[in-house]
Amino acid sequence: MTPVPADPQETPVPPRAPGPAAPPVLEGRGLHYAYDDGGGPAVAGADLAVGPGGLLAVLGPNGGGKTTLLRLLSGGLVPDRGEVLLDGARPPAGRQGRDLLRRRVQMVYQDPDDQLFSATVGQDVSFGPLNLGLPAAQVRERVEWALDALGVTSLADRPTHLLSYGQRKRVVLAGAMALLPGVLLLDEPTAGLDPAGVAGLVATLDGLRDRGTALVVSTHDLDLVHGWADRALVLDRTVLASGPVREVLADTALLSRARLRPAWGPAVGRVLRAGGLLPADAPDPSSPRDLDRLHPR
Amino acid sequence: MTPVPADPQETPVPPRAPGPAAPPVLEGRGLHYAYDDGGGPAVAGADLAVGPGGLLAVLGPNGGGKTTLLRLLSGGLVPDRGEVLLDGARPPAGRQGRDLLRRRVQMVYQDPDDQLFSATVGQDVSFGPLNLGLPAAQVRERVEWALDALGVTSLADRPTHLLSYGQRKRVVLAGAMALLPGVLLLDEPTAGLDPAGVAGLVATLDGLRDRGTALVVSTHDLDLVHGWADRALVLDRTVLASGPVREVLADTALLSRARLRPAWGPAVGRVLRAGGLLPADAPDPSSPRDLDRLHPR
Amino acid sequence: MHIPEGLLPPLHAAAWTAAAAPFVVHGVRSLTREVRANPEAKLLIGAAGAFCFVLSALKIPSATGTSSHPVGVGLGSVLFRPPVMAVLGTVTLLFQALLLAHGGLSTLGANAFSLAVVGPWVAYGAFRLVRALTARLPEGTSLSLAVFTAAFSASLGTYTVTSLQLALAHPDPEGGVLGAFAKYATVFSVTQVPIAVIEGLVTVVAVRLLTSV
C-alpha cells in the first residue's frame, strides 16, 4: 500500500484509528433543515459526532431525512438552525469555511453515475485534486494512492461507462479519497450491490478506517451495521435514538417505531444465550456463517 | 377491492391459486442468449417453469444474467437457442406471438423511471390497455382496478415525477397489472425500498398471487425469498441449482459458489433444532420477530 | 436572453410568431417524417428536447455571477441540425415559460425566432464554415475551433436579434429604430458578450468529452 501523500495545506490524516477518547473530527449540533416545498422539516434537531477511524451509522426509513442530514454535514446544504463543527471548531463563515468543509468532508451519493463525469477512471479521480490547483506531480501521487486504497489501480485507463456497478462505486470513492478527507459520508453505500460486492466494500472501508478516516454511513440495513459500526443514530426527521450500535439495535420497540426491521444478529444471540447455546459473554453472531461455525453440520 | 375487470379477448385470470399440479403458465426451455459485445453468453441454457399463483425466485450475483433471463421470458429479447412456452404451448412466430407474450407476461424493471413516461399516474397506467385497443370505458375500468389493487388510487392525478421511489414502483406495477397479465416478471423489486416498503410490496404481490398471477422475482436477497417463494433457481450465467426454495437455500456450498450470502432463516432454524429449542417439524423462522415470539423477553 | 411577457406590443408579437412559424412547421414536418420512418426516434427526440431544456436551465459561471440563460443552441445545432432545433428550441422555450417563467407566452414567437431559428442557423453556418477553413489543422483543433465559433456566434446572433426586436418595438424618438438598436445592443452586450465566450468554451469542453468516449 503506498503511503498517504503529504498535504502541506492541512492536518495530515492520522495513521491509525485512535481510541474512543479522541476528539471528534466532525460534529453536528442541533441541525435543523426544511426544504422549500412546504413539507415541514426534513431534519429536526440532530446531534451527532464521529471521531477518527470511527463509524457512525445513520439508520432510518426512506424519507426519514438521512440524505438531508449527510448533505448538511457535507456543507451541500446550510442548516436553518444548528451548526457543523470540524475538528472541534466552527468553520469560518462564507466561502472559506465551505471550502474547508469540502476539503475535510466528502460525501458519496448512492448512484455512482451521478458522480462520474470524465472519460476515464484516472481522469475522474484527478478531478478534485486538479480543482484544488495542486501541481501535476502531487495530483498524480494522490490519484495513484486513491486508486490503490480502493483497489482499482488496474482500472485507471478504463472508460468509466464500461465498468460494472460495483467498480463504479469504488471509483467514486477513490475520487472522494483523492481529496484526503478526514470524514467520508456514504449514502446507502451498499444499495444495489450483491453480497460479494458488499463484503468487498466493507473490507475496503475498514482499510480506510484503519488509516484514520471517519465514516458516516446511512442505511436501513441493520444486519449490515450490526457488528460493523461503533455508534448508531436512528433518524425519522427527529433523532429517535443515538448511542453504541449494539444498544440501539437491541431496542426493537424503537426500531419498529422507525419502521426498521430488527437485525438478525442480536435476536439470534439473545435466543441462543437464553437456550444455553451461546456463552453469556460471547458476541452476537454477525452472519449465518457464524452459526455454521457454532454448530457445524 | 373492485372485482377483476372482464376481458373477453383472453383466458380469464383464475380467481385463486390452484394447487401445484396446475400446468405452468410460463415455461423456458434451454434458454440461451449472448449479447453482441463478445462477452460470452449472458444466459446459457436455462430451464424454468411457473404455475398460476406460484412464485419462482431467480437468485444470483450481479452480472449473473438475472435481468437477461427475465427479458427473454418477457419477449423483450429473443433467445439465440431455446424457447418460451405460454400456457404449455409455443406462441405463434412473429408479431402475433410477440403480442400474445406481451399481453400475458409483463416485466417490471428495477428502475421505475425506465417505464414511466406520462405526466400523471392515471394516464400512465392507461397506456397498456389502450395499446390493446380496448374501448375507453373498459380502459377506465382496468385503470381503476389496477390503481386500487396496488393501493395508489389516491395518486391518480399526481405527476409521476413528484412521487417517492416506492410510490413510483407501485405505479409501474399498476401499469403492468392493468394488462391483466398471467405472469409478472419483477427485476429486483425490493432494491432501494426500506423494510416497510418491502413489507408493503410483498403483501401487495401476495394479493396478486391469490388472484392467480404467477410471479418470477429476481433478487440476491435470500432472506426475502426464504419463506415467500415456492421455487428458486440459482443463476450465474448457467443454472447452478433449481428446486423448492427451502432445498436450494439449504445448500450453502452452492450459494457460496454463486457469491450469495446464505439466508438467516434456515441457518437459525438448523441451530435451534439441533439445540432442541425448536421442534423438529417446525418451520424455519422467517424474521427476527419470529424469534421474539419463540422466546419472549 | 428571453423577452419577458408584455414587453412587445401585440402586433409585433404576432408578426414575429408569423416569421418563426414556417421554420417551426418545416421542423415539425421533418420530425413527423422521421418518427413515421423510425418509431424509436420519438424517444430520442424527446430525450434531445429534455437535454436542450436542462442545458438551458444550467447555471454557468459568468462575469456577473451566474446566468441561467445560455440555451445550448450551439451544441444542439451541431448535434441535431437546425430544422430539428427549430422544434426542440421552441419546445424548450415553451417549457421555460411554463416551468421557470423565463420568457413570456405572447412573446414565444419572437423568442423562438431569435433562439430557435436564427441562433441554430448561425451556429450551423459558423460550424460548417470554420470546419472548411480549418480542414488542414489537426482534427481536434479544427473541431474545437468550429464548436467554439458555433456556440459563440449563436449566442451573439440571438442577442443581436433580440436587441433588434426590442428596437423595432420601442424605437428611439430621435435616433429611430437604429438608435434604439444601438442602445439595446450596448446595454445587453455587458452581460451577453462574456456569456457568449463562456458558452463557447463550455461547449468545447462538452464536445471534447463526447468525442473521447
Place this chain on the structure above:
Amino acid sequence: MTPIDTAAYRSRWRRYHPAVKGVLCGGLLACALMLPPWPAAALVAAATLGSAVAAGVPLGLMARAAAGPLVLIATSAAALLVSVGGAEPVGWAPGGPARAAEVAARASAALGTQLLFVLTTPVADLLARLSRTRLPAALVEVVALTYQMLMVLLGTAHRVASGQAARHGYRSRRAGLRSAGALGGVLFLRSLDRARRLQEGLACRGYTGRLTVLVDERPVPPVEWAAAAAPPLLVAALTLTSTALR
C-alpha cells in the same frame, strides 16, 4: 425540481379546466397589452394579485419567479430614458420617463398574468389537452416525453453539479468551465441512455410507436366560464369608462 410546477400541482385552482384559467389569465393579459396602461395595468395587477391570493399561490415564490424577468423589464424600460442619434449623440429622451413608466407598467402587469397561469396550471394538465388539438400526434407525444424526461434529467443535473461542487469543481473560473462542460457532455450521454432504457421498458408495456393515454374530460359548467371572463371584462369596462370620462 421546478418550484413553479410543483406549486401548480398543489394549487387550490388545479381542479379547474386549463381553458378556464386560460380565459382569465389570457383576458387579463390582453387588457394589459391592448388597453391604455393607466389604469388598465394597475387594474390588471390588482385582479391578478387578488386571484393569486384566492388560489392560494405562494406569493414569495411568485415574487422570486418574477425577479429575473423584472430585471430585464427594468433594463429595457430604462433604455427609453435615453435618446441616441438625435442632435446630441446621447441625451435624455423627450418624454422618456412617461414612456418608460408606461412600458414597465404594461410588461409587469402582463408578467403577473403569466405567473398566475403557470402557478395554478400544472404542465401535465396542459399536455393532456394538447392531444385534443389538431397538432400532429408525433409532436404532442414528443412534447409529453420531453416533459417527463426533463424532470428526470433535471434531477440528474442537480446531483451531478452538486457532486462536482463537493469536489471543488466550481472553486475557480477555470474549474467552473471544465465542470460545466463536463456536465453538459454527461447530460447528453445520460439523455441518450434514458431514451434507450425507456424504449426497452416501454416495449414490455406494448409500445408499438404510439404513446396514447386516456384523458378524462369533465364538462366545464357555464358558471366557471362566466367567473373566468368576469375580471378581464370588468377591467376593460372600467378602463374604457375612465378613459372616456377623461
